[in-house]
Amino acid sequence: MSEKVIKAALLGLGTVGSGVYKVLRNQKEEMPHKIGAVVEVEKILVRNLKKASAKVENPEILTNDWKTILEDESIEIVIEVMGGIEPARTYILEALNAGKHVVTANKDLVASHGQELLECAAEHNCDFLFEAAVAGGIPIIRPLKQCLAANHITEIMGIVNGTTNFILTKMTQEGMEFAQALALATELGYAEADPTADIQGLDAGRKMAIMASIAFNSRVTFDDVITEGITQISAKDIRYAKELGCVIKLLGVARNTENGIEVSVRPMLIPETHALATVNDSFNAVFLTGDAVGDAMFYGRGAGELPTASAIAGDVFDVARNIVFECTGRIGCTCYKQLPLKKADEMESRFFLRMHVSDCAGTLASIASVFGNNNVSIAQVIQKNKEGELAELVVVTSKVKEGNFNDAMMIIEGMSVVQKVSKVIRVYGD
Amino acid sequence: MSEKVIKAALLGLGTVGSGVYKVLRNQKEEMPHKIGAVVEVEKILVRNLKKASAKVENPEILTNDWKTILEDESIEIVIEVMGGIEPARTYILEALNAGKHVVTANKDLVASHGQELLECAAEHNCDFLFEAAVAGGIPIIRPLKQCLAANHITEIMGIVNGTTNFILTKMTQEGMEFAQALALATELGYAEADPTADIQGLDAGRKMAIMASIAFNSRVTFDDVITEGITQISAKDIRYAKELGCVIKLLGVARNTENGIEVSVRPMLIPETHALATVNDSFNAVFLTGDAVGDAMFYGRGAGELPTASAIAGDVFDVARNIVFECTGRIGCTCYKQLPLKKADEMESRFFLRMHVSDCAGTLASIASVFGNNNVSIAQVIQKNKEGELAELVVVTSKVKEGNFNDAMMIIEGMSVVQKVSKVIRVYGD
Structure with a gap:
């Protein structure tokens, strides 16, 4: 078994970055067997060297200078887990232009600039993978691009934000009002200090844009997604929903219809008997319908240190396999159609x-x-x-x-x- | 976009074979974009030429002579959907030895002879893919080998036989006894004329052997699986289970413990609150636990013409991509450990x-x-x-x-x- 070493750099060492660092270390002995190589984290880009030094075994791999990573020709894979649009976008473009492969969990970036990044990757025969950008640890991008590739997907929908699903679950199961459930979510660490992107449906909207693009083979950006948050939902609405045999979920719904694509994220009543109705707490799930597969659902943890790292490391392994087999860029952008958006009316x-x-x-x-x-x-x-x-x-x-x-x-x-x-x-x- | 043509042969034109033929035709225009080539079914091996001629557009592609396929060097992919051990095993080995890639849905064969077939494929740098052998249309093999590859999977379990799940659902929801529910399943086409392999848990056992091998990176064959059927389950048992807050399902359970691997298929009580408890009718689902991803579930149609064809065609697309990128054999056997089986006691x-x-x-x-x-x-x-x-x-x-x-x-x-x-x-x- 080859002991080829493939060097990677990690951009960011927050919750997800630390998870990736741990998972890759946990898999060190397995990697030669699984992928025919060992992926080693050679450098980690952080803002605060001192703060980060407690998180790694050898603090010498830490740097606060992107150029030392970009210019290190031995580094073949860049794993971006900083989040946000800039400087992530610039770093990724520079990495791809330098022939480095990129794995990212950055949904904001992929939902807005996916096309630019995928085109840049294709130009350089590089891999640009982002399984972790949608629904955290749940495999969905690769199943769509590979396992289900022989389907015409007509609908893909999901509960793809754990914070709001936790809040709605508490409102449903314990009769809490929104503010109370949000306070609990914040206390337990399910909601961020500024929960706007979650509770207004923006985070879910970004994920739906990415999934719709892949499912329908036609680019959908975040701006194309209609979003509505859950702040106006009351315990009373939920009680009425129950009388009607329904629960209220923040549902992302993307449809490929004869009159165009429609993608929205909204609180919706959904029958209690639907598989998505039983997805509770901070779990995520994606439900889709294809002309061959029929209905299928994928369920799991949509966020968190290790679940997100699971998806990222899976992508890193795939890049490593492609490097070993000299077939990088094997699966790139799959948006080869230009379907219209459906008119709101x-x-x-x-x-x-x-x-x-x-x-x-x-x-x-x-x-x-x-x-x-x-x-x-x-x-x-x-x-x-x-x-x-x-x-x-x-x-x-x-x-x-x-x-x-x-x-x-x-x-x-x-x-x-x-x-x-x-x-x-x-x-x-x- | 390249219009490279990759020729394939289909062995068998029963329910699943017809599904594959249809799905590949439905995807003809999409294929150049999705995989950089068009996969064309060049020959179909059938027993009865006359009977099969009604099922295809051009009956000239039908043959009852395996040698004409084996010796046709233009055929690069063999899709085996005949089922059973022989002659499928011999044909697949001959195809691989001739440098042809193989996609199969044959769980009996993979569960018993998987190692031999994967080793033969590796020897010839050929792909040997079998996503459809487990849980029909539900993506599970590829997610395990790729998306979740950075996990140590500790448990994988599933409802992987639609016939028995339909029977148990009817017994649970309508209070039927086993014999009555089986008769209904037969009438509706969910059970075969000889339902032994389904109701005795053998079919599910084969699927669990395949999944356990991949999840734990250690070969498990069908003989290693403890199986128990559902014929002794009565409506009374199900009523008692309900009193205890449980339902009865035919569960495949595979665990990777410190004392070895255990794999079984048995009727079991499972709490109503577990995600698998809500998988009803002929649906299948696989539930797994990994050290990074946590709990995840995959749900969908485990059998049927088009769902099974969806999985097969996904594999065919992957082989075609590998041919285009000259990286066939990219992911082969992943059983690199030799873990002991746990003792029954x-x-x-x-x-x-x-x-x-x-x-x-x-x-x-x-x-x-x-x-x-x-x-x-x-x-x-x-x-x-x-x-x-x-x-x-x-x-x-x-x-x-x-x-x-x-x-x-x-x-x-x-x-x-x-x-x-x-x-x-x-x-x-x-």
């Missing part, structure tokens, strides 16, 4: 809406007639919780055009019998 | 047992003392269903050594207060 959805209305005869009839006039058909109505003169009305529509629904809502919000529309949430399914 | 499990006992004071105490004397501790007892002088006693043990449990059962079965031990079923978990 043409999107279709079912809607759950909750409003306070005058509790008088004829209210429901007049609301129903507005919906009817706009081609919005009603699937279910719950009327309850009389509060003085007002009643709370919950309406679930059939699948309708968003444009039609919005037209109807414009009128309904102006009706004298309607005091307030308190919530509109989409419902997954037909 | 040293295996540990929890047990559910159901027996009829004399309904007199002291019965439970005397049974409990036999268990206690043999280091079997009892976790739970349900006594009910008085039938004349007899009472039904359900005991669930803690995790105990199989040897100790068997010793205790030898004594208990001979006790005068015990009329009959009607069922012993293992319970998953600690």
Whole structure:
């Protein structure tokens, strides 16, 4: 068995970087057998040399100078785990231009600049792999590009943000309100000090852009994704959902339809019987439908030191195999189509809406007639919780055009019998 | 984009073979973009030329003579979907010896002769891929060999037989007895005319042997797998399981422990809260635990024309990429360890047992003392269903050594207060 040594540099030694360092060390004896070589971390780029020195066996491998890595010709693989757009983007482009292969977990970057980076990699016959950028440790990019490559994927959806899934799980299982569940998530380390990117659906949106691009073979960037966060979801919404046999999840949904691609991240009601409804706490899952495979789901840890490192190290092993077999660049960009985005008006959805209305005869009839006039058909109505003169009305529509629904809502919000529309949430399914 | 043509031969045109033929045709326009070549089915080996001619566009590609395929040097990939050990084994060895790459869905063959076939492939720098041999369309072999390669997998388990999962689902959801559910499965085409390999756990055992070999990097053959079928499971067992918060599934469980590898397929009680408990009907799922990734699950269709073809075509695409990049044989046998098998006596499990006992004071105490004397501790007892002088006693043990449990059962079965031990079923978990 060859003892070829392949040298790598790690950019960043935070939570994920430390995980990669550990996992590669744990696999040292296995690597010659698994990949025909040993990958050694030769240099680690950090900001604070002193702080980082406690985290590694030999502090001499630490550096705060990118150029010493870039100019070290013995380094063949760069593992970027700094996060953020810059300087990560510049470093990666420089690495690829220098003929180094790159593995990254940087979803922000791949979701916005994926095309540029993949094209640069292709130009230099380099690998640019990013399995860890979506759903952490769960294998999804490689299964899409290889195992499921013979499918036309029509839909891919997922619970791809652990923070919000933890919050919604607590709200569902323990009746907490959003603020309380967020506070708990922060206390337990599931939410960052600034949770905006998570709770507003931006983090999930980036992951959906990446997955949709690969699943549909057509570039979708983060700007193309419609995002809506979970900050407005209340314990009451969740209770109503339960009455309807549903749970509320922050769902990323990407569809490849005849009228174009649509990608969104939104809180949605999903039937309790759907496989994704049982994905709780900080777990992630991706559910997809292909013309050959049918329905398939991938479930696991979407974040964390070691799960993310598992995905990164898997990519590093693949690069190493490609180096050994002289076939780097074997699988690059798979976006060879240019499919249009679907227009917002043409999107279709079912809607759950909750409003306070005058509790008088004829209210429901007049609301129903507005919906009817706009081609919005009603699937279910719950009327309850009389509060003085007002009643709370919950309406679930059939699948309708968003444009039609919005037209109807414009009128309904102006009706004298309607005091307030308190919530509109989409419902997954037909 | 290159229009390189790679020629393939299909051995067999049954359900799966027809699926492969369809999926490759559906992907014809996509292939140049996805893999840099077009894979064309040049010849199909069938037994009955006339019967098969209705299934293909151009019947001239049909042959009943293996030699015409073997000797056709233009054919680079052989796709074996005949099933069974012979002549599949001989054909595959001859193909590999002739430098042709092989993709197969043949679990019987891989579970028994995997080593021989992989060694032959390696000798000729050929690819030998078998993603479809385990869990049909669900990507699992490639994720294990690549995405999760940087993990030490400690446990891999699965519901990997759709027929038995359909039967147990009907028994659970509709209270059917085994025979009735089997009859329904046969009627609906989920069970074959001779269902032995499914209902006795043999089919699942073959898949577990293959998965364990890859997960633990040490060869496990079908003969090493302990198998037990579901024919003795009754609707009553399932009702008791429900009282205990469990469902009964035919579970393949493979563990890599300090004392060796253990692989079994058995009906087991599993808590309703476990992700595998919600895998119903003919769906399959594989659940694994790795030191880096933590828990992960893969779910989908484990059989059927198109799902199986999805996995086969994914493998064919990978071979084609390897041909284009001149790196065939890139990932071969990964069994580089020789781990021992755990001795049966040293295996540990929890047990559910159901027996009829004399309904007199002291019965439970005397049974409990036999268990206690043999280091079997009892976790739970349900006594009910008085039938004349007899009472039904359900005991669930803690995790105990199989040897100790068997010793205790030898004594208990001979006790005068015990009329009959009607069922012993293992319970998953600690």
